[in-house]
Amino acid sequence: MVKACGGLPLAVIVLGGTLATKQNLKEWESVNNNVRAYLGRGKSIMEEGNLHKILALSYNDLPYKLKPCFLYLSRYEEDYDIDTEELDKLWMAEGLISTKDRIGEESMMDVAERCLGELVTRCMVQGKAPADDVMLSYIGRSFASCRLHDLMRDLCLLKAKEENFLLPVSCHDDGILDEHVDISSLASNDHTQVYRLVIRFSEKSVRKFVPLVEKRNTRYLRSVVLMASGVQLKEGRVDKIMKSQINQFKMLRVLAVEGFDHLRLPKAIGKLIHLRYLSLRGSVFLRLPSSLGNLRYLQTLDFRDCPRCRIPDVLWKMRQLRYLYLPDAYGTHKLGKLKLNLFCKKLRLKGLDKLEILENFCPLSCSSQDISTLKNLRVLSAVVDMDFDEHFPTGIHRLMSNSDHARSTSLSIVSRRDSAATAALTKENLSDVVGQCFSRRNLQVLEVKGPMANFPKYDAQYMYASLVDMTLTEIEIEEDPMKTLERLPNLRSLLLAYGSFLGKEMRCKATGFGQLRFFRLFGLTNLVKWIVDEGAMPNLSVLTINCCPKLEIVPNGLRFIKTLKELIVVSMPERFTNRIQAVNGADQGQDFDKVSHIPSIIVNGCRIFDP
Template sequence: MRHPSTRSPISETSCIEEKFLNIADSNHNQDSGIGIWVSDVREIAYDVDDVIDVFLRKVAYKEEGESSFMRYVHKPKKILNINKLRKKMETIFSKLEDISKRRKRYDVSIYGMGGLGKTTIAKEVYNHHIIKNHFDCYAWTSISQQMSTREVLKEIIREVNTQASTDIWDMNEVELVRNLFRFLGGKRYLVVLDDVWNTTDWDILKPAFPDSRGSKVMLSTRNEEIAIHADPMSFHLKPRFLTDNEGWELLCRKALIPLSSDLEECGRRMVKKCGGLPLAIIVLGGILQSKRSLGEWENVSKKIGISGHESRVLSILSLSYEELPYHLKPLFLYLGLFPEDSNIRVKKLVRMWMVERLIIEQKGETIEEVGRQCLDELIHRCMVQISEKRLGEERAKTCRLHDKIDFSSSSSSVFLKLRRCAIHVEEKGKQYVFPKHLTPCLQLPTAIFIPKDLSTKYCPNIMHKDFKSLKVLEFQCELKPEKEFCGVVRKLKNLHLSGKFKKGKLPSQFPSNLIKLTLDYTYFSEDPMPTLEKLQHLLFLKLYDSYLGKEMVCSAKGFPKLQNLQIGYSNQLEEWTVEEGAMPCLTKCLIEDCKELKMVPQGFRFLIMLQELKIFYMPKSFEQRVKEGGEDWQTVQHIPSIIIYSE
């Protein structure tokens, strides 16, 4: 006999069903379609209740004291009732399928406090090969606390549509929403919005996602209210805290120790202090990797306090920084220059370290390899996360900080000691105003200027006349070249300009001491090479989406020290001339996605120092010309490494 307080599976199902309908019904005012959908589901729920009732009364019942003979007598009648119920169930399933077709896109949410592993779970799903094969296109984007709608929409468009026109850079929010909606229409897509902070951001982005059948939008958020607001009828996952045993197993994996050891008792105490938060345990494991004695573990344990979950993660992250070797601390702090939730390209990061002499060359290793090893150690210690891996490798292509790490500080005394600064500038009318409280840092060697909205036009006064010590400068906005630009920043060695120049023209001269120059999305109407090749100390030059012309010329004696040249996405470039004597020190060259470029410059045969030529996403006819036996083979056969990559 069943205990009266125990619910049957049927009553449990009815209870869940009622709770679901109540939640959905309470949200129907947000969308008229939800009200209709709830009404239809409720009607089917009543049909299911009727079927269950008939089954209990006419099929599953058993008379007390009924003999075996009578059960056989009643069997044909029960079979008949079962057939009737089967037909009713088929009708119900048909109705359910019809409702399912009307509700085509589902928005799935993962919610919970920071450090629970929301992003990790989303990545596991997003990167699974079965998931990737299921959808026609997919995109991942991180939403910061101060969402830039245009940047988020552009990033999604670039990921779902690799052939997207460069026109998207000039589109406003409404045009970008329309563009994305049109492209996704009729496709089965997956879009992940990581770390959504408020319902307003979701409401702004939602119109860009058409109701295509089988499509999914996955959100991760710290707020359950946002999850329910996005889709009250869909699945909402809240990752649970780890048990003590699970936490101990995770710590052992990260700290590289066996499950059973003399460190276990102390280790379990520390795990308990982590409160079941995966991030806290993972970072703790990174701290303990280099410690093998009980005394060292006890010292770490004493430094971990017992407080709220948020404070525990922050205290362990702070302890992890304190435990970093001296040479890694400035490298880690340097990451604070990049915008919140940004995916940082490893090549760019290492080269910025190099320019600022934060890393030095070691015997038998290049300075770039030393930088990568330092980053690998930060990743190994769980201070930095891998965003994307290099093709066919375990090493990071892009990396990012934990979203729990915050470098911001309002203390004015901090600015007196600043050496590097990322300045997120606000727009005042049509002028940028340099923050007054940053006046003490005008002697800093590194500055990255990031406008709140990258669509903002021109930065006429952002270059302060007292910036005489700058060695690294990055602009992420549309630019207006100034006459005094070069004189102000004579010491500048690393310059990155991202955005259009006024009238499509670059300055007549650049700072003469430049070692590294990156120009992307500048869309010059005139050939930039006659100006750039005069830079006597330039070692690295990257031009992506930078030139709209059909012809480009590198003249004799130009770029006397250039070692690395990257040219990409110049989709109107047809002819590139390299004269004898140009780029005599060039060792690496990348040509990427220049669809109209007909051939490798014949002048490449003069580049006797060239060790590596990479050809990515170029037309098949171009690729065939540089292969052995091709028309351009005589031009490139002296190059030891020729790498061709295409989709």
């Protein structure tokens, strides 16, 4: 079989992936016979079309349930890193996986990851482990993203077309350019049933494409994806598609309208009663109709990256909702002067008993008390702005108490109060609240922005091991925070940014930061000396030092961190960078021996050492 692959790595890998699923010699012999039959006796894989036959064999060998999961990947562009969490939800919405596929106590996300894992095992899909995403790694997800090899994607597109599974269309200013689709095919084959349609627009192509979509037979569509990047719709072109066709979308389960400006959703969207997945991500809406509340079977609702988005108070009607992503604007620190003017009546969430993920929750726009009723909530991401919450300490305590049942919580706390009358009180409040956060057993991610009176002292009686990822920005403390931070046993990622530490000396003691993988120092303008003891940060993988102008030398303790894979130095003075690299082709700098064991050293974007 290896000989039949002709030494082509992709053929060997894919065939090996197929064999890896076989349990005995008889099954291997069956694959061998299939390879010979597919290629034809005596023919070489190097002959035209034979590599495709080997890849097709891997597809035909897939279990029945996995074939549509594989074909669904044809909706993504070439070399695109596919978000596996998004893919999981789409598979669920389309019914490609169901509750019947669960084994034991598996969640639907577990089922989806198991299916993706089998495609990766068969080498038909390239999976990327969540090495750089500490949260995904911490909660045990096997893959952060996945992608298709170019030739495997060609097979996926071909099979999707043969089986009339999905129609991808790329629209450019000069027409529709896609190796598998042309304008005439869209305009003529009116009787061809199209089940899934993915359209990527440019601004001028919207005008050309509208008449073609209106001629199609769209009543069998199960999935419609309309994508753009900042397309201005002053003439309402996509609005026209939506308005004219939405009554025909009676079977629709997935609708994504992403990246458009000045968009109006018609009231008729409430008639899409079979809809399971609705993404309006990255679009600017002139209005959202209250008829959204009629989507009683909706599982995923995505408003991320939707600025100035006012949501009607109808979400509580969506009893099947599992994944809710509110607009980033609901995190008030991103709104500037617009802030409270955008908030309508608080959104009610009580009754969403199946909700598992809730992102961009803000107590100003939703009731914290409703969180306690969401008994199946697994992941909560919340943003609290002290500037707009008069009862901030009480509110944050209520939010954290009500979310005790969530498995994973992410919290961003923001404050920018500058007035003398409120500054002192705000600093004290923020210090107290951060101390409370350290005591929460389910808080994994904490982001704090704003001045604090002092940093919490470590106390083993109430500080638990839950924090995994922490970002501290502009907290303006003078006492070394390492004394507390280095004792958090599960901390894997730490960022100190923009004046978080105003002192001159910082020290990481031996045995401190036992699980830390990623450490970033950014904008610590007063830092002069950083001491790293031998034994500190024994699992550190990536260290970034950015814009710390007074830092004199690289810590000697770095030489003892054998796990360090990458050192990134940005916007540092020459006296610092010269110590870790050769100057004008001369011998290495004075501190090069401290970092010579690191496989990758990057200074201002240039890789200076990569053995």
